Amino acid sequence: QKEVEQNSGPLSVPEGAIASLNCTYSDRGSQSFFWYRQYSGKSPELIMFIYSNGDKEDGRFTAQLNKASQYVSLLIRDSQPSDSATYLCAVDGGSQGNLIFGKGTKLSVKP
Amino acid sequence: SAVISQKPSRDICQRGTSLTIQCQVDSQVTMMFWYRQQPGQSLTLIATANQGSEATYESGFVIDKFPISRPNLTFSTLTVSNLSPEDSSIYLCSVGLSGSSYEQYFGPGTRLTVT
Numbered sequence: 001q002k003e004v005e006q007n008s009g010p011l012s013v014p015e016g017a018i019a020s021l022n023c024t025y026s027d028r029g030s031q032s033f034f035w036y037r038q039y040s041g042k043s044p045e046l047i048m049f050i051y052s053n054g055d056k057e058d059g060r061f062t063a064q065l066n067k068a069s070q071y072v073s074l075l076i077r078d079s080q081p082s083d084s085a086t087y088l089c090a091v092d093g094g095s096q097g098n099l100i101f102g103k104g105t106k107l108s109v110k111p
Numbered sequence: 112s113a114v115i116s117q118k119p120s121r122d123i124c125q126r127g128t129s130l131t132i133q134c135q136v137d138s139q140v141t142m143m144f145w146y147r148q149q150p151g152q153s154l155t156l157i158a159t160a161n162q163g164s165e166a167t168y169e170s171g172f173v174i175d176k177f178p179i180s181r182p183n184l185t186f187s188t189l190t191v192s193n194l195s196p197e198d199s200s201i202y203l204c205s206v207g208l209s210g211s212s213y214e215q216y217f218g219p220g221t222r223l224t225v226t
Contacts, residue, residue, distance in 0.1 A: 032213040043203055043217040044154070046112075088153060092213045096159050096167060097142045099215055103153040 002027045004091050006102035014110050019076040021105050023089030026070070032092040033065055034099065035074045039085045048074060079109045113138050113206055115218035123224045124194050131190045132221045134204035139184035142207030144215065145177070149200045157202075160187040194225045 003026040013019045021035075032051055036044035050056045050063040050072070062075040072091075076083055086106045090099040114137040124130050134143065143160040157177055158166040166179035181187045191198055201222050205215040 034214070043220045046214060046216060049214055090215075093156075097207050097213055098144060098156050098159060099213060101154045 002030075002091070002093060002100050004089055004100050004102035006087075006089050006105050008103055009106040010108050011105055012108045012110060013079050015079060015081060017079050017109075019079045019083065019107055019109070021074040021076075021087050021089075021107065023072045023074075023102055024070055025072070025089075025091045025100075027091070028067075028070060030070075030091045033063070033072045034090040035061075035063060035072075036088040036090060036101075037085045038088060038104065044088055076107075079107075081109045081111050083107060084109050112216045113140060113208060115204065115206060115216060117204060117218040117221050119221060120219065121222040121224075123226060125226055126194055126196065128194055129190055129192045130194065130223055131188050132202055132204075134187045134189070134218055136185045136206050140206040140208060141184070142215075143181060143187045144205045144207070145179060145187070145189045146203045146205060146217075147200045148203060148220075154203065157189070160189075191223065194223075196225045199223055199225045 005024045035048040037047045038044045048063040050065045056063045060077045064073045086104040088104045089102040093100045116135045118133045145157040146154045148154050156169045157172045158168040160179050160181040162181045178190045201220045203220045204218045
């Protein structure tokens with residue numbers, strides 16, 4: 001059974017700080033990794049994906065992947081109150097193209 | 112990405128009835144998926160909707176309870192049958208775009224309440 005683990009939080013950071021969200025996965029063969037943001041009452045929105053070891057930056061967001069440690073993280077720089085949401089980590093589930101989701105980390109950015 | 116719509120956006124249904132949820136995409140897509148998100152929980156994959164063939168169901172989900180249709184590359188339906196209060200949840204369709212391995216984009220969801 002493939003699993004994706006996240007700290008459920010809540011993670012609280014002050015406005016302007018760096019928020020660090022972490023995720024571990026069980027299947028060493030996983031190749032594709034995703035971060036979704038979900039506001040309360042809304043559907044998940046894809047914000048980052050990463051396939052290779054190392055860092056991938058997009059604006060204020062940086063995804064980090066370490067396949068040896070089976071660890072994915074998302075850094076949000078200059079956090080804003082509008083970043084307050086639940087962040088879901090997802091990992092490819094294999095041949096069907098499906099994703100395995102973690103339970104999500106709730107982030108709260110305080111003004 | 113793609114523009115994905117779902118109907119209805121929400122519904123309240125009585126125990127024992129069924130609800131059919133529609134998912135429409137503005138472009139042809141290879142992969143369509145149906146997920147359930149129970150209150151305060153993460154997403155659980157129900158099935159992969161395959162165009163022109165039977166859906167592929169995940170463990171714990173069966174065709175009799177969750178029949179799925181996929182008549183073409185832009186449309187799918189999920190029916191939740193013989194409703195019970197435990198079926199109260201948000202149901203989401205997602206699409207995987209051709210050439211973008213595993214990237215999925217979600218529709219707005221259908222909030223179902225069973226009384």
